[in-house]
Amino acid sequence: MTRVFNDPARFAEDMVHGFTAAHPDHVRAVPGGVVRAHRPGTAKVAVLTGGGSGHYPAFCGVVGPGFADGSVIGNVFTSPSAAQAYSVAAEAETGAGVLFMFGNYAGDVMNFGQAAERLTGEGIPARCFAVTDDVASAPAAETERRRGIAGGFTVYKTASAAAEEGASLEEVVRVAERTNDRTRSLGVAFAGCTLPGQREPLFTVPDGRLGLGLGIHGEPGVRESDLTTAADLARTLVEGLLAERPAAAGDSNRVAVLLNGLGATKYEELYVLWASVVELLTEAGLEPVRAEVGELVTSLDMAGCSLTLTWLDDELERLWLAPADTPAYRRGRLDAAAPSRTGEAAAPRRAAAARAHDEPATATGEAVAAATAAVQALRAARTLLHDEEEALGRLDAVAGDGDHGRGMSKGVDAALAAAEQARDANAAPAALLGAAGDAWAADAGGTSGALWGAGLRAFGSALPADRAPEAGELAAGARAALAAVTSLGKAEPGDKTLVDALDPFVTAFEERLAAGGSPAEAFAAAAETARAAAEATAGLRPKRGRARPLAERSVGTPDPGATSLALVLGAVAATAGPAAEPAR
Amino acid sequence: MTRVFNDPARFAEDMVHGFTAAHPDHVRAVPGGVVRAHRPGTAKVAVLTGGGSGHYPAFCGVVGPGFADGSVIGNVFTSPSAAQAYSVAAEAETGAGVLFMFGNYAGDVMNFGQAAERLTGEGIPARCFAVTDDVASAPAAETERRRGIAGGFTVYKTASAAAEEGASLEEVVRVAERTNDRTRSLGVAFAGCTLPGQREPLFTVPDGRLGLGLGIHGEPGVRESDLTTAADLARTLVEGLLAERPAAAGDSNRVAVLLNGLGATKYEELYVLWASVVELLTEAGLEPVRAEVGELVTSLDMAGCSLTLTWLDDELERLWLAPADTPAYRRGRLDAAAPSRTGEAAAPRRAAAARAHDEPATATGEAVAAATAAVQALRAARTLLHDEEEALGRLDAVAGDGDHGRGMSKGVDAALAAAEQARDANAAPAALLGAAGDAWAADAGGTSGALWGAGLRAFGSALPADRAPEAGELAAGARAALAAVTSLGKAEPGDKTLVDALDPFVTAFEERLAAGGSPAEAFAAAAETARAAAEATAGLRPKRGRARPLAERSVGTPDPGATSLALVLGAVAATAGPAAEPAR
Secondary structure, three states: OOOOOOOHHHHHHHHHHHHHHHOOOOEEEEOOEEEEOOOOOOOOOEEEEEEEEOOOOOOHHHEOOOOEOEEEEEEEOOOOOHHHHHHHHHHHOOOOOEEEEEEOOHHHHHHHHHHHHHHHHOOOOEEEEEEOOEHHHOOHHHHHHOOOOOOHHHHHHHHHHHHHOOOOHHHHHHHHHHHHHOEEEEEEEEEOOOOOOOOOOOOOOOOOEEEEOOOOOOOOOOEEEEOOOHHHHHHHHHHHHHOOOOHHHOOOOEEEEEEEEOEOOOHHHHHHHHHHHHHHHHHOOOEEEEEEEEOOOOEOEEEEEEEEEEEOOHHHHHHHHOOEEOOOOEEOOEOOOOOOOOOOOOOOOOOOOOOOOOOOOEOOHHHHHHHHHHHHHHHHHHHHHHHOHHHHHHHHHHHOOOOHHHHHHHHHHHHHHHHHHHHHOOEOHHHHHHHHHHHHHHHHOHHHHHHHHHHHHHHHHOOOOOOOOOHHHHHHHHHHHHHHHHHHHOOOOOOOOOHHHHHHHHHHHHHHHHOOOOHHHHHHHHHHHHHHHHHHHHHOOOOOOOOOOOOHHHOOOOOHHHHHHHHHHHHHHHHOHHHHOOOO | OOOOOOOHHHHHHHHHHHHHHHOOOOEEEEOOEEEEOOOOOOOOOEEEEEEEEOOOOOOHHHEOOOOEOEEEEEEEOOOOOHHHHHHHHHHHOOOOOEEEEEEOOHHHHHHHHHHHHHHHHOOOOEEEEEEOOEOOOOOHHHHHHOOOOOOHHHHHHHHHHHHHOOOOHHHHHHHHHHHHHOEEEEEEEEEOOOOOOOOOOOOOOOOOEEEEOOOOOOOOOOEEEEOOOHHHHHHHHHHHHHOOOOHHHOOOOEEEEEEEEOEOOOHHHHHHHHHHHHHHHHHOOOEEEEEEEEOOOOEOEEEEEEEEEEEOOHHHHHHHHOOEEOOOOEEOOEOOOOOOOOOOOOOOOOOOOOOOOOOOOEOOHHHHHHHHHHHHHHHHHHHHHHHOHHHHHHHHHHHOOOOHHHHHHHHHHHHHHHHHHHHHOOEOHHHHHHHHHHHHHHHHOHHHHHHHHHHHHHHHHOOOOOOOOOHHHHHHHHHHHHHHHHHHHOOOOOOOOOHHHHHHHHHHHHHHHHOOOOHHHHHHHHHHHHHHHHHHHHHOOOOOOOOOOOOHHHOOOOOHHHHHHHHHHHHHHHHOHHHHOOOO
């Protein structure tokens, strides 16, 4: 929803004020909109984009050399008035005529049309061009009734580049027509935007569904369907556009592509989608030419995206690739920071990429049995961590970033795979735990990944390289793991971290073994101690640890790291694995 | 919420795949992240940014000449592993050492630290730098415990620029330290983001409230308060930072500024906010140096923003302004599309800016009374349209863009003001309606603005210039308004537009007058006809009009344009104004 504004009725004016203040090198404010900060060096056709606001960077974000000469800025989702269009044109024109470019909406057609008439009547040649790229807004037989959506970006770009080259008004209009004839867009919406000052969104889409062809102001789409995977969505968009391949495309297979986010669908999601889109385009024999993936024509914070294809010819490709220097879109070679283009200039020292794990030492039969027990323990941990992934994430979200469950799942998956591989190579538990720790850290990342990796590796280091560990060696392993974790994480008992569960576990494990308990009994009892200790972290106030805020809200919630550790220890104890097998 | 993904566990990998596919000229994928597509021409310090993903364009979006040499990409909101950091560094380094730069989070500190140790052990000098700009995350006495948020952008930028100039590793670290010492950020959150694959947001903020200092992963903030105006928010952010002005700033008054959007707070809102921020900074004696307003460090689709100030010295200002060429951030002079820098090269023909309204003709006393009645009628229309603004918006949102209520309010406000001015200048109703129509169109914009403007002006044109209109002239005015509206809008009766109410109104008005009714009676009866006709549009299917989709969902809903017209006619009839006053 739109939340930052003063008087909603003055939203567009306030926006233009801030926009021009932020980009004085590119634009200056004039009544009705903005024009380039610097007048072109020679007379040229003035290309003016425009329409309602709320679509940034459309339309004012692309004013500057190589792109538009000015932009007429209406209220949110409202066509600017004819008086505004006339005013901006009067400021921007340099004697070679004016072309107003906009999406095909009734208000824009009317108001820009009136302004063009007035300019023409005063001796300034002026034309209008309405973009009609949205295939969902009318059937193929009635393309002239289609709406303009993100494809306007491409049409404005090529027409503007032609104007920058010195083309006449008629030629610029011809380029706009040819680009529009070869441009098709298809969009989807997941959720509506809210106009400044309003409480309810303009439209809604049921949770887990998508509206195919829903317009950028919430105009009706063609159908609703389930929102599934990014790959499915890519197929819907690509197939929808290929079915609408325009006759004007001829045998062109080179396409300018826009994968456009509408506001709340973010770059990460667009890149995930792009990975599938580019594959499907290539499969279809198309070659993307400088694809633009990002926010080009938005709709406030609407969730959704659109795909646009423009089948290029040589002229359009040249114009599409021509440089442009605007607030929101800068393309072309920078005269600075010139990199080597050979790719081989500065030789790396290249750190000796000794990234393969050490070859596990071959072990005795008894050691192999112990290693198998370790694999079983990891497998039990894995089952448990996957079951608890969401719960751990919720716990972590209280004062952290909610990634603990996911991180532990990723880590244990990698650790188990590495451990199985080591076991299959007849590794002893020492090497097996080292490999598992390295894999956990590498795949999980994050704080917990680093700590679990270090802990497992340290545990393994304390064990014999070629035989099953004895009870005392197991105790030493646990103690070594604790030392590694506190050394790396710098946390002490009472800091509300996993140390609060690990420290009492190690002590209890040692004490029970010293009192003559079997490793299995000692481990189970110590795991129970750890469980109680993890629960007790709910009463602690986080005290230290870098960048860990004093989190009032986490007091009363157990620490997620201590909780997951205790859960894993309990699961391992239940397998009776690591403790049951070794010699006493 | 995050909606576009395949396997949530592979979100970051899929994202990197699409990102590198979209930007082959800038980056290439390596295990653990990305590096520049083209190796630097000479040995230089390799600056590597990194951290969890979900913050695009942080961190991989700023890899390229003038900025980072590579980026280490963790899972969403999760530190990358030490193995990833090592791997990217091994690919990126060119013999002059490595600097890892990241925000001050425990996992990043640990994992990058381990990677730096390993590189150093292998003979490659490697250092770490953790950014601590977030003033809300720890008190001023413990800056080293603060988190890194958007200010990392500035710190990475200046350090990278120094590395690009050929500075040694120690010098680059010194630049990073000095920038960090002079950089402060403060953020607010309005709503939380949702991790891929999860149903619930990471955190929530009550509607209409803001969380001050809430971290970019939902870490606890310092307090919650009401979300009021953009101007208030600007004051909170600016005052919060000025209170934390770092000692290292000395007497500097030149500041690099970032006004950063977190994902769902869009450019329009940021520009509205910027207009207030820049004013407050100037009042405080600070001079912004190339302010960046936009999405620099996001948090998926989190709603919120942050302000960052870096007090510059000459060296930092040079480095801040140095060119950079990356996927998401390109600064510096383009060698193309060179504009004239004089600002005066191409002389405009400058359309004769005859934008002042015609001077209203002075009218008789009777005409003034009629003009006063017209003003009263507009005032009644204004009251009604403000009361109904939201309802009309909702009606319009069914098949349109929801702006009808707002547009009518804006239009009638402007029309009334112009009419009052004309009345005060003793204008006759003819000139008064012309001025009102022009003002309505200019201020409201949109389809309805153009149509109401044309209709009012046409109505006025049919009236006598210097006296009160007679009954027949009023009928002719109504007919002229209808003609203007259909000529401009190209709609016919039955198309589900305001013509469906205007056309029967005009006919009924003419018939009632012809049957001998008084203008007041005739107007009231015709207004009732219009009301019924507007309601009947609920049964119509929109048939034509450019870019007006066949809106299944609008069948059953009255047309908003016909509805507002009927409402206005009814309100005017109730004043008994225009019809009661004129001679018969």
